[in-house]
Amino acid sequence: MQVSSKDPKKHTLWEDIQGLGLGVFLCSLGLHILTSVGLLTGQTAGLAVIASYLTGYSFGVMFFLINLPFYVLAYRRLGLEFTVKSLISVTLLSVLTETLPLGMQFETLDPALGAVSFGAMVGIGLLAMFRHNGSMGGLGVVALLVQDSTGFKAGWVQLIADAMIFGTAFWLFPTPVVLYSLLGAVVLNLVITFNHRRDRYIAI
Structure with missing residues (x-):
């Protein structure tokens, strides 16, 4: 449902909890x-995946650590509420990515299907979080700042960042792995680009 810019309606606490919870999941x-299919991604999560593969530390640990410097920027430019919600979301995601493998394993999963599934799920998850004034931190914070300041779409900002990350990945990983991973990143960013519009949905 669209909300008129002249009549904004603030989300309730429970609406925020369910929206952010669904997004994180x-x-x-x-x-x-x-x-599970050994692919990469862009943004801060991509940096964490690459760091995890290279160092042997888990994705959850690397994702949490890499996000720490971005909270300062988020607090200064986007406020305490956004920063706290992002911190909670990043922490929960770090924990969930550690525990999901305990209850879900894939015997067979085509890399292309895995990449598209990843892009669609994370894209929808991030949309839910954006609409409840949260994020997964990191480069997503920068993308939102650019969109709010200049009008340049957050999805395009993330695509540019992804291009730089994947350009580096070509030097570190086999070409098929990077190409399948790029497919997932494109799907993710297109979901955000075509669906994230603050002028159409402004409830916070």
């Missing part, structure tokens, strides 16, 4: 699928 599930 879908993002965690998408990332579990991605790492």
Whole structure:
């Protein structure tokens, strides 16, 4: 349902909890699928996946650590509420990505299907979080800042960042792995680009 810019309606606490909770779960599930087929992604999660593969530390630990510096930027530019919600979301995602493998394993999963499933799930998950004034932190914070300041779409900002990350990945991983991973990143960012419009949905 669209909300008029002249009559904004603030989300209730329970609406925020369910929206952010659903977003975190879908993002965690998408990332579990991605790492199960040995693929990469862009954004801060992509940096964490690459760091996890290279160092041997788990994705959850690396994702939490890499996000820490971005909370300062989020607090200064987007406020305490956004920062707290993002911190909670990142922490929960880090925990979920550690526990999901305990209850869900894939015997067979085509890389292309895994990449598309990842992009769709995480894209929808991030939309739910954006609409409840949260994020997965990191480069997503920068993308939202750019969109709010200049009008340049957050999805396009993330595509540019992804291009830089995947350009580096070509030097570190086999070409098929990077290409399948790029497919997932494109799906994810297109979901955000075509569906995230603050002028159509402004409830916070």
